[in-house]
Amino acid sequence: MIERIYKSIALVALPILLLGQITVDKNSLPDFGDTIRYKTDRSPSISILEPGSDLAWDFSKLTGPYVDEYIFGVPSSEQELHTNVDMILRKNGEPLSLLRWYGDDLQEIGRYEDELIKGKISELTSFSSPAMFRKGYMEIGARDVDDYQSTLTWAANNLPIMLINDLPKGVDSVRLDLKTKVTTVADAWGTLYMPFGTHDALRLRRDILVESDFSIFSEGVWYPFNSARLMNQFFTTTTRHQTEYHYYTEASQMPIVIIQVDDFSKPYRVQYQIDRRIDPDATPFNKEIGLYAHPNPTFGDIRFDFYGYDPGNYRITIYNTILKELWSESYNIAEDDTVDLDFSYLQKGSYYYSIENGSGDRILIKKLNIIKP
Numbered sequence: 001m002i003e004r005i006y007k008s009i010a011l012v013a014l015p016i017l018l019l020g021q022i023t024v025d026k027n028s029l030p031d032f033g034d035t036i037r038y039k040t041d042r043s044p045s046i047s048i049l050e051p052g053s054d055l056a057w058d059f060s061k062l063t064g065p066y067v068d069e070y071i072f073g074v075p076s077s078e079q080e081l082h083t084n085v086d087m088i089l090r091k092n093g094e095p096l097s098l099l100r101w102y103g104d105d106l107q108e109i110g111r112y113e114d115e116l117i118k119g120k121i122s123e124l125t126s127f128s129s130p131a132m133f134r135k136g137y138m139e140i141g142a143r144d145v146d147d148y149q150s151t152l153t154w155a156a157n158n159l160p161i162m163l164i165n166d167l168p169k170g171v172d173s174v175r176l177d178l179k180t181k182v183t184t185v186a187d188a189w190g191t192l193y194m195p196f197g198t199h200d201a202l203r204l205r206r207d208i209l210v211e212s213d214f215s216i217f218s219e220g221v222w223y224p225f226n227s228a229r230l231m232n233q234f235f236t237t238t239t240r241h242q243t244e245y246h247y248y249t250e251a252s253q254m255p256i257v258i259i260q261v262d263d264f265s266k267p268y269r270v271q272y273q274i275d276r277r278i279d280p281d282a283t284p285f286n287k288e289i290g291l292y293a294h295p296n297p298t299f300g301d302i303r304f305d306f307y308g309y310d311p312g313n314y315r316i317t318i319y320n321t322i323l324k325e326l327w328s329e330s331y332n333i334a335e336d337d338t339v340d341l342d343f344s345y346l347q348k349g350s351y352y353y354s355i356e357n358g359s360g361d362r363i364l365i366k367k368l369n370i371i372k373p
Helices: 002-020
Strands: 035-041 052-058 066-073 087-091 094-102 105-113 123-134 143-155 173-194 197-218 221-225 238-248 257-261 267-274 292-294 301-306 312-319 325-333 337-342 349-356 362-370
Touching (some): 123 173
Antiparallel strands (some): 035 267, 066 087, 123 143, 143 173, 173 197, 238 257, 257 267, 312 349
């Protein structure tokens, strides 16, 4: 009798447990015409939590003005030589990845790398073995290890002059070889509290190890090359490790949240999906726009984001509508730094904020709106 009772309890409880756990499959992968937008918070105040089940992640305070737009499109003439390509992924209008279907998996078979050479346009890196874009089916406890290599080659005369000067005479080409190992573990599931809603989510921890190595082509032969002795950071062999946490919902197509953490497991950069219907004014980020103060309007908490500003001393000043100074403070700003302030003590209404550089020049003045809940 007792055994039958236990079995009955198990039959009732098991479906409840299974309903709570999130799985994602091929139906939630991107397809032609999909457009996915992310905002970026470069100084998030969030907690990652240990692996586990039925967790709760409070990301409701994420904020950021930087928007990136990802569009999945049909291959065009510029990719006709890549016969295995099924889709092109573009970021802010520029080609980012070449994708193909392999069973229930969507795989990345090429990537346009940018910023490998400062001031140069993106170059296509082809993979000698497919890189994992994302597995078609994932559930808690799943584990994958993917090893792949990619190669990028430049003609020496296409390199900036500062790099050419660091090469031995007679070099025809420079090759960058990247060996990448990606270990992915679905280590947690639970509830995500986002700025625009609540979602059930599955979390993947991704550990990425990248080894880079340079070679030079001269007189018909490739030679290893490392210019550390020349104090040139571009031609230096490196090993880089990155840990990321990707959160998926059953309908998110790409991760609804991507968290990058430092060597001490502290989050330093978060990308999170937004809905154009909720955030209609979101446009792709342009670094040269300058300083942001967000959120605006605000209940009082506000972040001044000095993305793209030169390091140095800056003064932030708050004025009322007749430009009477209400508050002012100077800050020593590092490269791409942020300053978090609380003006909740101010009355509801319109204000202005200004930024002055170390020379006392006012570099901008904009309106700040404070609202009360």
